[in-house]
Amino acid sequence: KNEVEQSPQNLTAQEGEFITINCSYSVGISALHWLQQHPGGGIVSLFMLSSGKKKHGRLIATINIQEKHSSLHITASHPRDSAVYICAALPLGSNYQLIWGAGTKLIIKP
Amino acid sequence: DAGVIQSPRHEVTEMGQEVTLRCKPISGHNSLFWYRQTMMRGLELLIYFNNNVPIDDSGMPEDRFSAKMPNASFSTLKIQPSEPRDSAVYFCASTLEWNTEAFFGQGTRLTVV
Numbered sequence: 001k002n003e004v005e006q007s008p009q010n011l012t013a014q015e016g017e018f019i020t021i022n023c024s025y026s027v028g029i030s031a032l033h034w035l036q037q038h039p040g041g042g043i044v045s046l047f048m049l050s051s052g053k054k055k056h057g058r059l060i061a062t063i064n065i066q067e068k069h070s071s072l073h074i075t076a077s078h079p080r081d082s083a084v085y086i087c088a089a090l091p092l093g094s095n096y097q098l099i100w101g102a103g104t105k106l107i108i109k110p
Numbered sequence: 111d112a113g114v115i116q117s118p119r120h121e122v123t124e125m126g127q128e129v130t131l132r133c134k135p136i137s138g139h140n141s142l143f144w145y146r147q148t149m150m151r152g153l154e155l156l157i158y159f160n161n162n163v164p165i166d167d168s169g170m171p172e173d174r175f176s177a178k179m180p181n182a183s184f185s186t187l188k189i190q191p192s193e194p195r196d197s198a199v200y201f202c203a204s205t206l207e208w209n210t211e212a213f214f215g216q217g218t219r220l221t222v223v
Contacts, residue, residue, distance in 0.1 A: 033211075043203075045213065096141065096165075097166070
């Protein structure tokens with residue numbers, strides 16, 4: 001069993017829908033990252049959070065440390081949101097060695 | 111700042127040749143990471159530099175791989191000799207401190223034939 005699990009693996013939705021991508025982890029962490037990888041390949045860091053909730057535009061990331069679970073939400077989804085979304089956990093005691101989720105491939109249809 | 115800059119964006123080379131990938135981190139960032147991404151294994155950390163010093167190179171696959179960071183604004187990842195199984199996308203990322211947000215370059219897509 002992977003230490004960081006993402007669900008779903010693939011998600012197809014219509015433009016405008018509310019999107020939720022989940023990330024569960026089994027180790028104690030000091031931070032969790034959400035990143036976006038576009039079809040062109042570039043990787044962009046969306047959020048780094050260790051508690052609570054962060055919001056940037058239409059993106060919201062939440063984390064529940066007790067339940068070892070984080071979610072990434074996209075409101076009013078748009079075709080340009082189509083990408084692979086990756087969560088990565090920074091375990092307690094580690095300065096840099098992230099544990100990577102497998103990614104969620106999101107397709108938003110117009 | 112232009113972000114993390116990697117070159118080349120694409121590299122096609124023959125087996126046995128030497129390949130050098132280059133990375134310019136964001137100015138002022140003191141941590142630099144080299145990652146390799148493949149379909150089978152996802153993102154793997156190859157090496158981590160802090161203040162230009164290699165801290166952890168345990169992810170470097172074998173002696174054919176080497177990385178240097180001669181100064182705060184430049185790093186190289188070299189593969190010599192290259193093999194087809196080295197074909198992957200190689201990413202460089204930098205952070206201000208080890209526990210802050212990471213900024214990735216656009217990656218170098220390496221194909222070894």
